Amino acid sequence: MGDLLLFINFYLIPGIVLGSIYALGAIGVSMVFGILRFAHFAHGDMMTLGAFIAFSAIGWLGVGPILALPFAMIGTIVVTLGIDRVFYKPLREKSTIIVVIASFGVALMLRSLIMVVWGVNTETYSSGISMPLVFLDSFRIAERHIWMMAITIAAMLGIHWTLSKTRIGKAMRAVSDSPELSRLAGISTEKVVQATWIIGAGLAAIGGVFIAWDSQIHANAGWDLILPIFAAAILGGIGKAYGAMAGGMVIGIAEEVSSYPWLGDGPLLSPGYKTGIAFAIMVIMLIWRPSGLFRGRVY
Amino acid sequence: MSDQMIGYSSYLITLLTMVAIYGVMGLGLNLNWGVTGLFNVGIAGFFAIGAYTAAILTTEETGKHIGGFDMPFWVGAIAAMITSAILAWFVGKICIRLRSDYLAIATIGIAEILRLILKNEMWATNGARGISNIPKPFESLGGLAGPLAFLALVVGILIVVYVLLEKGQHSPWGRIMRAIRDNELAARASGKNVERLRLEAFIIGSSIMGLGGALSAHYFKFIGLEATEPLLTTFLIWVMMIVGGSGNNRGVLLGALIIWSLWSMSEMVIQAFSLTGEFAVRVPYMRMFIIGLVLNIVLQKYGQGILPERHPGGKDAQPKR
Numbered sequence: 278m279g280d281l282l283l284f285i286n287f288y289l290i291p292g293i294v295l296g297s298i299y300a301l302g303a304i305g306v307s308m309v310f311g312i313l314r315f316a317h318f319a320h321g322d323m324m325t326l327g328a329f330i331a332f333s334a335i336g337w338l339g340v341g342p343i344l345a346l347p348f349a350m351i352g353t354i355v356v357t358l359g360i361d362r363v364f365y366k367p368l369r370e371k372s373t374i375i376v377v378i379a380s381f382g383v384a385l386m387l388r389s390l391i392m393v394v395w396g397v398n399t400e401t402y403s404s405g406i407s408m409p410l411v412f413l414d415s416f417r418i419a420e421r422h423i424w425m426m427a428i429t430i431a432a433m434l435g436i437h438w439t440l441s442k443t444r445i446g447k448a449m450r451a452v453s454d455s456p457e458l459s460r461l462a463g464i465s466t467e468k469v470v471q472a473t474w475i476i477g478a479g480l481a482a483i484g485g486v487f488i489a490w491d492s493q494i495h496a497n498a499g500w501d502l503i504l505p506i507f508a509a510a511i512l513g514g515i516g517k518a519y520g521a522m523a524g525g526m527v528i529g530i531a532e533e534v535s536s537y538p539w540l541g542d543g544p545l546l547s548p549g550y551k552t553g554i555a556f557a558i559m560v561i562m563l564i565w566r567p568s569g570l571f572r573g574r575v576y
Numbered sequence: 577m578s579d580q581m582i583g584y585s586s587y588l589i590t591l592l593t594m595v596a597i598y599g600v601m602g603l604g605l606n607l608n609w610g611v612t613g614l615f616n617v618g619i620a621g622f623f624a625i626g627a628y629t630a631a632i633l634t635t636e637e638t639g640k641h642i643g644g645f646d647m648p649f650w651v652g653a654i655a656a657m658i659t660s661a662i663l664a665w666f667v668g669k670i671c672i673r674l675r676s677d678y679l680a681i682a683t684i685g686i687a688e689i690l691r692l693i694l695k696n697e698m699w700a701t702n703g704a705r706g707i708s709n710i711p712k713p714f715e716s717l718g719g720l721a722g723p724l725a726f727l728a729l730v731v732g733i734l735i736v737v738y739v740l741l742e743k744g745q746h747s748p749w750g751r752i753m754r755a756i757r758d759n760e761l762a763a764r765a766s767g768k769n770v771e772r773l774r775l776e777a778f779i780i781g782s783s784i785m786g787l788g789g790a791l792s793a794h795y796f797k798f799i800g801l802e803a804t805e806p807l808l809t810t811f812l813i814w815v816m817m818i819v820g821g822s823g824n825n826r827g828v829l830l831g832a833l834i835i836w837s838l839w840s841m842s843e844m845v846i847q848a849f850s851l852t853g854e855f856a857v858r859v860p861y862m863r864m865f866i867i868g869l870v871l872n873i874v875l876q877k878y879g880q881g882i883l884p885e886r887h888p889g890g891k892d893a894q895p896k897r
Contacts, residue, residue, distance in 0.1 A: 316680060318617075364872050364876075367876050374676050375875055375879070377676075378814070378871070379871070379875050381811060382815075382867075382869070382872045382875070383868065383872070384868070385807070385811060385864050385867060385871075386864070386868035386869060388861075389861045389862060389863070389864035389865035389868070390865060392858060397858070500806070501688075504684060504685050507681045508681075511678075511681070547696065549695070550696065552688065552689070552692060556685040559682070559685060560682070560685075563674065563682065564670055567674060567678070
């Protein structure tokens with residue numbers, strides 16, 4: 278097997294899959310930051326919730342991960358709208374930093390509920406080992422990875438269509454660009470906020486299911502996702518959905534590719550430090566260009 | 577003294593020692609957030625670097641991790657403050673000029689990176705097994721006298737930190753900090769170097785958190801990865817400050833007392849129910865839920881906390897937050 282194929286099979290494709298997961302989380306974080314103007318630190322735990330709802334659907338109904346997706350999305354969206362109603366809405370008139378603190382409280386509550394309902398063990402969707410599909414003798418790709426990439430592309434096309442063609446999507450972009458002007462134009466901020474949560478929670482659930490489907494899920498997984506997801510949102514530019522997609526992809530691929538033996542025989546960066554890549558990229562962006570690649574907002 | 581009395585006393589000493597250690601870190605956070613408005617969510621990181629610095633400097637040679645310097649307690653404590661201050665300078669230099677949300681993300685980031693380093697660099701930190709046999713001051717006194725003397729030491733440090741911070745906050749320096757928090761533009765317009773002052777507050781507050789880490793390492797005689805998890809340090813201290821009253825040092829100490837008492841007593845309540853099976857493993861995690869809920873209730877209903885901040889200009893001078 279050539280070096281290039283080895284690189285594609287074991288570094289690039291896992292990187293694209295990881296990038297899809299980060300992108301699905303980062304779009305929500307970036308849109309919430311752009312429209313509700315606060316950093317939502319419970320976003321990773323929403324992804325964990327989606328993963329565990331799908332876990333139950335798979336266990337009870339015997340469906341596969343793809344058919345479990347709608348359950349995960351609806352469940353996560355309902356819980357998220359409830360959280361917004363009970364914990365974030367009463368704080369709307371206060372300084373947004375208060376809502377950030379509230380989101381830390383919500384993250385703790387979500388995580389502990391997940392631990393009480395689903396336990397603290399690491400879970401997987403299936404116990405068997407699936408053989409990867411082989412093309413042209415040496416290009417190997419797991420079937421689930423094809424599904425994940427296809428679903429991610431479909432989700433992103435859906436976001437693109439919503440933001441550019443529908444009334445609510447246009448309203449969302451308007452509120453993100455200028456809340457005062459859009460209020461003057463008669464746009465209902467509350468509706469836009471709800472739409473933001475629905476999209477953010479739906480995508481987060483998909484991302485969460487992908488994590489569990491690709492490897493495994495445990496109750497603390499959401500916390501580990503916070504850093505790369507925010508790094509992706511900042512890299513892309515806060516408030517820019519397309520930026521978040523690109524940012525997530527860049528960080529996911531960079532994390533996987535960083536352990537390729539670029540120089541010599543050993544991995545360039547010890548796999549234990551993968552997460553450090555996201556942090557390094559974020560620090561560079563904050564110094565060099567806080568508005569991100571897609572010229573988002575700097576607060 | 578009967579055995580039961582000794583049991584109660586030793587429980588009380590344990591509780592108060594923990595409250596005092598959390599109190600020290602809470603005071604550091606209060607200078608960051610309560611007074612200056614700096615959103616530091618990386619307490620666990622500053623705690624960890626302080627704790628490991630103290631542990632490495634004060635332990636005897638073991639071969640499992642770097643160290644073997646066998647230094648006295650106070651050298652470790654001061655070094656812990658210096659290393660956490662250097663870390664804070666690095667983080668602050670990068671993102672102190674941006675809005676608080678970015679500082680929050682960056683501080684979380686640095687705390688997580690530190691955890692990665694502590695976990696992976698086995699040669700220096702003994703990895704997940706942590707550093708043990710950290711000397712505990714006054715331990716040789718034995719009985720109740722040893723823990724009591726250690727409590728006195730921690731409370732003494734707490735009082736020194738409290739008095740210095742109160743002095744600082746009521747000086748012109750502290751008033752500028754509040755001014756920056758409440759109206760940055762006005763502070764800038766009156767010629768204050770906002771970035772520099774913020775950085776000062778961030779570094780001082782973070783080094784106090786590092787001191788807290790050193791105290792904790794000496795108290796438990798052990799520092800491992802589990803102690804650096806954000807739940808037990810970062811979040812609990814945030815809740816203590818918000819519940820007690822951010823901006824008010826006495827409020828923060830009261831918050832530390834209330835929240836830590838709740839936290840440690842809820843453990844006993846759960847044990848008293850003597851649950852069995854799978855459920856017994858899960859129910860303790862409800863504590864986390866309660867802490868999150870208390871935080872949200874206080875934010876919504878009692879935004880100022882139990883002891884609200886006292887403003888130098890009286891009630892009319894109170895800014896809207």
